[in-house]
Amino acid sequence: MSELHGHGKARHRRKRTALLAGVPLAVAAAGAMAYGTAFGVFGDDAQPRAAAAAAPSWAKDTADGFASVHALGQKGTYGGRDGKTVTVRTLADLEKYATAPEPYVIVVAGTISMDPKGKEIKVASDKTIVGAGTSGQIVGGGFFLGQGVHNVIIRNLTIRDSYHGIWNDKEHDWDAIQMDGAHHVWIDHNDLRHMADGLIDSRKDTTYVTVSWNRLSDNNKTFGIGWTENATADLTIHHNWFHETEQRNPSTDNVAHAHLYNNYLQDAPGTDITSSYGNYARGRTKMVLENSYFDGMKNPVIKDATAALVQRGNVFSRTSGRNESGGTAFDPKAHYKYSLDKAADVPALLKSGAGPRRSIGTTAGAPAAASTILTVAKDGGGRFTSVQKAVDAVPAGNTSRVVIRIAPGTYRETVKVPANKPHVTFEGTGRSRKDTVIVEGHAAGMTKPDGSGTYGTGGSATVAVEADDFQARHLTISNDFDEARNQQLTGQQAVALRTAADRVRLDDLIISGDQDTLLLDTAAEEKTGRVYLTDSYVIGNTDFVFGRATAVIDRSVLTLKKRWNGTSAGYVTAPSTPAGRKGFLITRSTVDGDVSARSFHLGRPWHAGGDASLDPQTTVRDSTLGAAVKAAPWTDMGGFSWKDDRFAEYRNSGPGAGPAGGDRPHLTDAQAAAQETADWLGDWKPAS
Incomplete structure (x- = not known):
């Protein structure tokens, strides 16, 4: 995104209620699956997992x-x-x-x-x-x-x-x-x-x-x-x-x-x-x-x-008597x-x-719904040769987990998971997350093949997720639009991954691009959209984490990248958070890259469409900041001052960290106690 061209639209161990922290999601080994031949609308390679015992x-x-x-x-x-x-x-x-x-x-x-x-x-x-x-x-x-x-x-x-x-x-x-x-x-x-x-x-x-x-x-x-x-x-x-x-x-x-x-x-x-x-x-x-x-x-x-x-x-905090x-x-x-x-x-x-849980009191006395496995391979070794074809095979209104297992290879395509297909997981099956790559090179200002107009920022996404309870793990999602060769183009925003859904779980990913890499959005302005991203790399240079979602980036690396002409300058986040909601929380992570010292801001406020009612928020805490981070890490955008919104740090370290001051607000201990992962995710407990 450029400023002139905006975006498109506790742990109680026995009960297992704690959030996963730094542990990549995994699926059951093949030996835990039940294989058969009657797989209904999913096709003959769909592999339902063995049902749980009769009682939940x-x-x-x-x-x-x-x-x-x-x-x-x-x-x-x-x-x-x-x-x-x-x-x-x-x-x-x-x-x-x-x-x-x-x-x-x-x-x-x-x-x-x-x-x-x-x-x-x-x-x-x-x-x-x-x-x-x-x-x-x-x-x-x-x-x-x-x-x-x-x-x-x-x-x-x-x-x-x-x-x-x-x-x-x-x-x-x-x-x-x-x-x-x-x-x-x-x-x-x-x-x-x-x-x-x-x-x-x-x-x-x-x-x-x-x-x-x-x-x-x-x-x-x-x-x-x-x-x-x-x-x-x-x-x-x-x-x-x-x-x-x-x-x-x-x-x-x-x-x-x-x-x-x-x-x-x-x-x-x-x-x-x-x-x-x-x-x-x-x-x-x-x-x-x-x-x-x-x-x-x-x-x-x-x-x-x-x-x-x-x-x-x-x-005892703030107590008396x-x-x-x-x-x-x-x-x-x-x-x-x-x-x-x-x-x-x-x-x-x-x-x-604390309080009522979605996982208690449901499916009373009935077997747990079986998960279904769909396979994708470029060489024809799976049921489908493209990721989108596998998504298309998921029934509308799906109520149980469908895991789309993607074999190593480069899949040049755009993929959309529509809102009526929840509970879908993308899983790369290579030895490394680098082995399985979904990539495309669309940019906001490019004309669509059918001539119906330009893609727009949101429409440029390589992978677009509009369905709740989506998961992705162990793969790369990239937008390889070449800015250097397309300087004549108006609209160089090029999204790799766009989420516009609630309870989106992302783990062990590489999300790569230049400008506007990761769009964390919601289905509508009034709707909640929570995202939990762990153990991943997000790569970019300009506003490369942006949007109005409530999102936690935990134990990940935000990799700073030089611009198309070799210069070092950029912005990590551009939140457009509605008032009264949580924005972006970056915690236990690293912000660094092969760029010049003091050349990147941690963020700036994106008041989409000039909407003064928005209250953008980014908190960076308990993280390591490389020398590339500016001493005054926040800056204004589009005529809106960052000081009127919610930007803060807490307990960061590294050469890019610095003491509290007028240009660098730090949370107090009491404020930080209310700005943790659990505060962001609320009643959602991301499951493995």
């Missing part, structure tokens, strides 16, 4: 922590695993199965409103109540587990909005989950918020409870434990995100063993809700508090004189095995991993 993995999950301990005649917590799986969409059906005497796995597939408001369904023993992906919601009420109820899992649900207009409500005991004398309960991956009373109440000697990976927010009395004179209860509370909650975060009264670890307690500045305290041990409680992260909390950790509270490995410990507690590893995440990693881990 989430249906086999069992609790960890104290809920996993064998006690009171119960061997851990596994819910309704031994019963039938039923799907409910109405209050009547939910109550019918939740209160039944036999075990059930109850999948909530939609929003169920409680009638009357505040209703709490009395759950019986041996039940799993799980939301279907992110669709399961309980509105205006919740669940009650009474005396002796046991072996219950409440998972992957949003439970919200029984709030009755009184902040410190003492009249309406309308909780999301209330337990009075229950045991062996696992509360996991839920979003609990805005209730009239508590989000979770664990009362009257309720014990052997694990509360994990939940989001708890927008509430006054959040999580209370106790209401007993006995000190017999055992609870594990780990990997939960408490934010915008005033009190009981949690409050533990007379708890024999309270193990809290890897939780994130956050009080964001400038909001209507202010914390009064964080973790609280009182009465005869014995608490162990490990590797949690407290951000902006008042009185983050408090204890009564009679309680014992042992702290280790916690991080009481932060207490003392006494002798217990050793959690004497009760169960567990592993700790680093406290510094907790905010990003929980912003990404």
